[in-house]
Amino acid sequence: MNKYKRIVIANHGGVDVLNTVEEAIPEPKSGQVRVKVLAAGIGYADIMAQHGGYPLAPKIPFTPGYDFVGIVDYVSSDAVGVEKGQYVAALNPEFGCYSEYVCVPPELLLPVPEELDPAEVVSLILNYLTAHCILHKKGQLKNGETVLIHAAAGGVGTALLQLGGLLELKMYGTASVTKHPTVREYGGIPIDYKNQDFLEYIRNEVPDGVDAAFDPIGGLNLRRSYKAVKKGGRVISYGFAGDSFGGMKQMAIGVLQMAALNFWPDGKRVTLCATPGEVKKDNAWYRETLTELISMLAARQINPVIGARVPLMEVKRAHQMLEQGNVAGKVVLVCEP
Known part of the structure; x- marks a missing residue:
């Protein structure tokens, strides 16, 4: 056998x-x-x-x-x-x-x-599909907009930097100091989240706020990402990892938090991107987007x-x-x- x-x-x-x-x-x-x-x-x-x-x-x-x-x-x-x-x-x-x-x-x-x-x-597959979904399907980013990317040196973060670069976005990215060269290599402006307050940093650099923020952490981090976004801007949440390893409570609080933030009358919107769920409900999008990404890899537009x-x-x-x-x-x- x-x-x-x-x-x-x-x-x-x-x-x-x-x-x-x-x-x-x-x-x-x-x-x-x-x-x-x-x-x-x-x-x-x-x-x-x-x-x-x-x-x-x-x-x-x-x-x-x-x-x-x-x-x-x-x-x-x-x-x-x-x-x-x-x-x-x-x-x-x-x-x-x-x-x-x-x-x-x-x-x-x-x-x-x-x-x-x-x-x-x-x-x-998972990383670039998620980044593509965040930028295009959920965030509808336009050329030249300004964004905040959390965990910018991670798998999804580096995908966001590369696909965001093709849109000529101005990109700020949180990462530990040892990973700042990776963030810079792909066009991002690194923020040392361990020793710098990212919200204060963004407010100094972009007083009106960024156009969009991408957050895989949830909790207080999501609330502060919301504050970093300008009026009428958008926050895309793609996880509720928190400061440990997530959990049902963390996810439930995150969903309730998103609902509460969307109730606030300042024109900002918080949207969830859950890629496996998108694949289940929209096979046409999945096939079209992954085909596009594979073609981009073959042409070395992304690495x-x-x-x-x-x-x-x-x-x-x-x-x-x-x-x-x-x-x-x-x-x-x-x-x-």
Whole structure:
């Protein structure tokens, strides 16, 4: 019997809850395609899920991971639109990508040019889809506007800097001092959030406020981001991580906070961007946007920042990197070909 390995979280806690399970290679259900994974992405949602702080994660036990790149290994008889041997990329809104094989419906799979690096392609999927959604679908940013980007040296942050640069935005980005060169490299003006008050800094630099702010943290940070935005501006929230690992309470407070801020009569709007949900409800947007991003990568209009490439079996080390904030950009899990 042919076997494969995947990472399973059976309990919540530190990195030791990330366990490797070996079992029979999965058989695709009706209408599904099986893909041999070459690379899977790690996002902060996975870190929160490991600690029990991501309410959208499946019930334990589960395999984390929203995005992957690989080769189609098996196509069920009633699955259409893909072929065995095809190089593909996908966001799986149901999680499950920390695995050597994944079974998904074909409408999630997008073709990838063979010359592209799997690690670079997987860095596009969740991060750049989120950044694109924030800038265009939710924020409707216009050329030359001014924005505040929190966690600007992270996976989504560097994607926002690169896509924002194409719009010629003036971009301020919070980041720790060691990551300021990354923020500057992609056109941002860094703010040392540990030693500088970002709200005071923005008020000194842009007295009327920025046109938009992008916030993955929530809580007090979201409230202060709101204050940094000019009248009639917008705040896009794309997470409620807080100062630890999120949680249902943090998310509930965040949703109520957004509603309260939108009630305030100053013309500002706070909007939520939850990319997996967008993929579920708007497949056409997902396919069109990811196709566009893959084409931009092929043309070298964008260059994903890869903080580390880590073998799948060393997932604990990869999660530690993100938890400790030691890397800029995306951490990618690499499977043996």
